[in-house]
Amino acid sequence: MLVSYNWLQDFLNLDQDPHDLAEKITRTGVEIADVKHPEEGLKKLVVGKVLDCKGVEGTHLHLTHVDVGEDEPLQIVCGAPNVAAGELVIVALHGARIAGNEKIKKGKIRGMESYGMICGLQEIGFSDSVVPEEFVDGIYVFPEDADVKPGQDVYEALGMDDYILDFDITPNRADTLSMEGSAYEVGAIVDQKPKVEDVFLKEDGPDWTDSLDVKVDEKLAPKFYLRKLTGVKIQPSPLWMQRRLWNAGIRPINNVVDVTNYIMLLTGQPMHAYDAKTFSNGKLEVRLANKGEKLTLLNEKEVDLDPNDIVITDGEKPVMMAGVMGGLNSEITAETTDVILESAIFDPTLVRKAALRHANRTEASSRYEKGVNWDGTEKAINMAALLLRNDADATVDEGIIKATDTKRKPVVVKTTVSYINHVLGTEISAKDMIKIFDRLGFMVEHDGDNIAVHVPNRRWDIAIPADLVEEVGRIYGYDNLKSTQPLLAETHGGYSEKEEMMRRMKAIVEGQGLMEAISYSLTSPEKAVRYTKDPKDLVKVQMPLNSSRSAMRENLMTGLVDAASYNFARKQTQLALFEQGRVYDHDGGTFNEHEHLAALYSGNTFAENWQHLTQKVDFYFVKGQLTNLFTAIGIDLEKVVYKAEGIKGMHPTRTAAIYIDKQYVGMIGMIAHAVTLADKALRGSELYGYEINLDVIIPMLTKGMTATPAPKFPAIERDLSLLVNKDVTNQEVENVIKSNAGKYLTALKVIDVYEGSHIEVGKKSIAYSLTFLNRKDTLTDKVVNNAMDKIRAGLENDLDIKVR
Amino acid sequence: MDLFDKLKELHEQGLEEIKKATDEQTLNKVRVELVGRKGELTKILHSMRDVAPENRREVGQKVNELRDLFNKQLDATKAEIVKAVLVKKLEDEKIDVTLPGCEGHLGSKHPINVILDDLESYFIGMGYKVVQGPEIETDHYCFEMMNLPKDHPARDMQATFYIDSEDLLRTQTSGDQARVLEKHDFSKSPLKMVGPGKVYRRDDDDATHSHQFMQMEGLVVDKNVTMSDLKGTLEMIAKHVFGQDRATRLRPSYFPFTEPSVEMDVSCFNCDGKGCPICKYTGWIEVLGAGMVHPNVLENAGIDSTVYGGFAFGLGLDRFAILKYGIDDIRDFYTNDVRFLKQFRKEEN
Numbered sequence A: 001m002l003v004s005y006n007w008l009q010d011f012l013n014l015d016q017d018p019h020d021l022a023e024k025i026t027r028t029g030v031e032i033a034d035v036k037h038p039e040e041g042l043k044k045l046v047v048g049k050v051l052d053c054k055g056v057e058g059t060h061l062h063l064t065h066v067d068v069g070e071d072e073p074l075q076i077v078c079g080a081p082n083v084a085a086g087e088l089v090i091v092a093l094h095g096a097r098i099a100g101n102e103k104i105k106k107g108k109i110r111g112m113e114s115y116g117m118i119c120g121l122q123e124i125g126f127s128d129s130v131v132p133e134e135f136v137d138g139i140y141v142f143p144e145d146a147d148v149k150p151g152q153d154v155y156e157a158l159g160m161d162d163y164i165l166d167f168d169i170t171p172n173r174a175d176t177l178s179m180e181g182s183a184y185e186v187g188a189i190v191d192q193k194p195k196v197e198d199v200f201l202k203e204d205g206p207d208w209t210d211s212l213d214v215k216v217d218e219k220l221a222p223k224f225y226l227r228k229l230t231g232v233k234i235q236p237s238p239l240w241m242q243r244r245l246w247n248a249g250i251r252p253i254n255n256v257v258d259v260t261n262y263i264m265l266l267t268g269q270p271m272h273a274y275d276a277k278t279f280s281n282g283k284l285e286v287r288l289a290n291k292g293e294k295l296t297l298l299n300e301k302e303v304d305l306d307p308n309d310i311v312i313t314d315g316e317k318p319v320m321m322a323g324v325m326g327g328l329n330s331e332i333t334a335e336t337t338d339v340i341l342e343s344a345i346f347d348p349t350l351v352r353k354a355a356l357r358h359a360n361r362t363e364a365s366s367r368y369e370k371g372v373n374w375d376g377t378e379k380a381i382n383m384a385a386l387l388l389r390n391d392a393d394a395t396v397d398e399g400i401i402k403a404t405d406t407k408r409k410p411v412v413v414k415t416t417v418s419y420i421n422h423v424l425g426t427e428i429s430a431k432d433m434i435k436i437f438d439r440l441g442f443m444v445e446h447d448g449d450n451i452a453v454h455v456p457n458r459r460w461d462i463a464i465p466a467d468l469v470e471e472v473g474r475i476y477g478y479d480n481l482k483s484t485q486p487l488l489a490e491t492h493g494g495y496s497e498k499e500e501m502m503r504r505m506k507a508i509v510e511g512q513g514l515m516e517a518i519s520y521s522l523t524s525p526e527k528a529v530r531y532t533k534d535p536k537d538l539v540k541v542q543m544p545l546n547s548s549r550s551a552m553r554e555n556l557m558t559g560l561v562d563a564a565s566y567n568f569a570r571k572q573t574q575l576a577l578f579e580q581g582r583v584y585d586h587d588g589g590t591f592n593e594h595e596h597l598a599a600l601y602s603g604n605t606f607a608e609n610w611q612h613l614t615q616k617v618d619f620y621f622v623k624g625q626l627t628n629l630f631t632a633i634g635i636d637l638e639k640v641v642y643k644a645e646g647i648k649g650m651h652p653t654r655t656a657a658i659y660i661d662k663q664y665v666g667m668i669g670m671i672a673h674a675v676t677l678a679d680k681a682l683r684g685s686e687l688y689g690y691e692i693n694l695d696v697i698i699p700m701l702t703k704g705m706t707a708t709p710a711p712k713f714p715a716i717e718r719d720l721s722l723l724v725n726k727d728v729t730n731q732e733v734e735n736v737i738k739s740n741a742g743k744y745l746t747a748l749k750v751i752d753v754y755e756g757s758h759i760e761v762g763k764k765s766i767a768y769s770l771t772f773l774n775r776k777d778t779l780t781d782k783v784v785n786n787a788m789d790k791i792r793a794g795l796e797n798d799l800d801i802k803v804r
Numbered sequence B: 001m002d003l004f005d006k007l008k009e010l011h012e013q014g015l016e017e018i019k020k021a022t023d024e025q026t027l028n029k030v031r032v033e034l035v036g037r038k039g040e041l042t043k044i045l046h047s048m049r050d051v052a053p054e055n056r057r058e059v060g061q062k063v064n065e066l067r068d069l070f071n072k073q074l075d076a077t078k079a080e081i082v083k084a085v086l087v088k089k090l091e092d093e094k095i096d097v098t099l100p101g102c103e104g105h106l107g108s109k110h111p112i113n114v115i116l117d118d119l120e121s122y123f124i125g126m127g128y129k130v131v132q133g134p135e136i137e138t139d140h141y142c143f144e145m146m147n148l149p150k151d152h153p154a155r156d157m158q159a160t161f162y163i164d165s166e167d168l169l170r171t172q173t174s175g176d177q178a179r180v181l182e183k184h185d186f187s188k189s190p191l192k193m194v195g196p197g198k199v200y201r202r203d204d205d206d207a208t209h210s211h212q213f214m215q216m217e218g219l220v221v222d223k224n225v226t227m228s229d230l231k232g233t234l235e236m237i238a239k240h241v242f243g244q245d246r247a248t249r250l251r252p253s254y255f256p257f258t259e260p261s262v263e264m265d266v267s268c269f270n271c272d273g274k275g276c277p278i279c280k281y282t283g284w285i286e287v288l289g290a291g292m293v294h295p296n297v298l299e300n301a302g303i304d305s306t307v308y309g310g311f312a313f314g315l316g317l318d319r320f321a322i323l324k325y326g327i328d329d330i331r332d333f334y335t336n337d338v339r340f341l342k343q344f345r346k347e348e349n
């Protein structure tokens, strides 16, 4: 709501700087988003009277002489189609500054001297949307009632000397969506009682209340008032009203439409005016629309009405979408003579939904949806009739048709002074508190600590004691509250154990040189299960923004591969990324969320350097990093098993599923060629990564540990060089070695793998280093030899391997 | 030639030989020749029987003097040679220390998590528990328990991703409040929690909107928690994040789950309150929303709102990061451009 500072002066005596007032209102009631002073930045704009005006042959230009209150009239060349002798216009003199900080200088146009410029409203800063239709494409011409003289500044006449406060209201403060409401609010803030006047209307026409059969569903419109005016002279509104309208962001149309808008601005009650001819069959009905009914609105859009839209009909067809916008078929036109005025309360939810449904939120609908003052219906309709009587020579017929007239009892909220102080942390006396309520215009019954606060209907946001706490708090001033810390029994802050462990793992991988990424949880249904070993039912959103963000991811890898693609497209191919976050599924009919950790590498293990001390990232590098992570969180590596398995999106022969204690915990491998080939940026690249399920791994971890001393006896190392069939895996060999090595084998390491021309086809050689240690005694060669013999025998028996 | 002449000659020759040696090997040879067991001096001692007895003492003395002299000179020359060798070795080993080092990759925390971690440790220090709730939330917890019944106009403000009529992607972390309130045993201790996490809104992504972002919810409930406590707490948070020299102000606002509701602004750190594009020429920047927990929220969770009360606040972590690091496009947080992420390597805490 754009609130005029000058208009507020009708209700209050304000003497503070409008910016200071705005700051005060912001801190106390409603945020003022902006204070505009329309004349700011403008210079040397005066009223001029066009003395003569003649067309310049062969051009659209006019040569004029304009009296600007100086000794000599100014010669001005003007291109506007509507310039004419006798008009009072806006003149930008030599040296003037108009909108957009543009400077006006005298000059020559087509060889003719021009000593200034005759302006349209847009040229001096008006928004297109508020300029009256007749002046949109030309210069502005002052109406007769403007009472301006040549040479005067134009600002006051056009309302540009005003300050416009933009009330950025929250939904609960719709009471300030009117000048009267704003005046109550500002009055409470500056401690003044606003002068809100009643209406004294003279009805001089006949009683009309029996001439129209009005049927209203009370649930749809609990209050529905109508008045009739005859002999209406349709013409522009007086300038003072136009000024107030355009300063509030509303375009003046004609006196009838303007009055309905003006009353809405003044009281907050949306109004509507129908051409009385609309109801010439003597019927008016308020009902829900029927399926299949259509209505062409004032904005000339035809809408298919929904059975939940409230409509006003002429007994047959809809003529208005209630609370939202009128129909073209009941519009006020230049030919209108008789007018029916409507002032009503409609169901807020139905109006809100209708406005949303038809993408047509209006000044009226936005007020209805937030609520309007139930006590303002009659005043609004009478005030509108009064203004039309004055400005449109209308005759007001006697009586109001009150088709429905549900009364709303003002709320009485009972609470205590001490409760309010308790919540605020203040020590405001009962006397001061009652004074605050008095500033707000709330009557209080007071008995010791107990208070009963009578809340007028204009403040329908207040219903419970907590609402009164807010009123007292804000008028007392949040600036005046103390700043304290809660005085409570001691509490122990911290993370959950699971969270602690996740944080530790993140710290480890970060230390390994990985950068943390955060990706979107929503992805495409296909990507959501790519890189997932056993996809579960997807979590899909209704009405996604687009199909590539329609399903919740079941793995993190997809986000990291997207990130890789984004970076590769920008020539960033050295990547080491990780993400720790949730994946989601709908397995077994419940929504499940699991914490995962994933990493993705590409490029080199070290930054490229002049010593060439780096190598390309490969499966084993990534596996080594993961092994370090497992070691660092205390996972027994003996229990970790890698099995070559196929996983969608992963390289079929370079991918392993990872098991700990036979439980699937994640996967590691290379991103499939099928994926990288399909992505222009990633084509030909090798990406390796892993993803592990922390919800499975974390419960396996133990907290705390006992240290064992460093060994006191020397260990014995032996090497073992084997020639094995190519399809025998390291895992298989290690299993045999371990099961035959006896209890003193403490470490088993692969020290070399060779496949190639120096050995027979179909074979590979693997060399191991074995470490034996007896923690309690010195190991003898005999014991170790014995173990080695057993290992050799085992390898020969189980895997047919010859030791070289 | 008598021995004295011989000694004299040896004296001169010996010193000359020692002087000529430039490596340890030659020097050792000289040492053997001069002072070795079969060296010149020994030879002279052996020829003592040819010396007149009255001169023997003098010859013996001279030989010893000469041996001492040679040894001294040999040691000195050896030291010189060793030194020269070392100097040569060091010269050979010289490297260009200005060549670059071999860098590994440096990890980094995501900027939003830098902010989050900092806030979490701050709140933990003040006795808050960090609580995590589900992102796939029910209408019941996300809205109804939070005093947002169906058809509440405020629901339009939050475009929601629904999964079905009852389940949705949470639009706010407030659902965590309801879940914790239901479970907490107030007879044992006051409730102090923060709940960080991802939230989702049905907004098209652009520079200032993201369909996914991070929030942190805070909640303190007990018998004597006041709005002054809320003010003090919020001021501490704002100053902790944005600097001790920031001015703050509370403005009345509206949230369905708090009453009274407020928003906090801090004085613009770009223009210090004078007005600039970042603060839209107001001098203030909105940083958070808060309020006293609405009685309905407490009652919905089975808590007697006439006995217990407290405050809640909501922090937008993306917004904090945007303000703190001068970021002008929220999408930068989610495209994971390493050139962007890299900068936050220094922001570890």
Ligand SMILES: [Zn+2]
Pocket: B268, B269, B270, B271, B272, B273, B274, B275, B276, B277, B278, B279, B280, B281, B283, B284
């Ligand atoms: Zn600023």
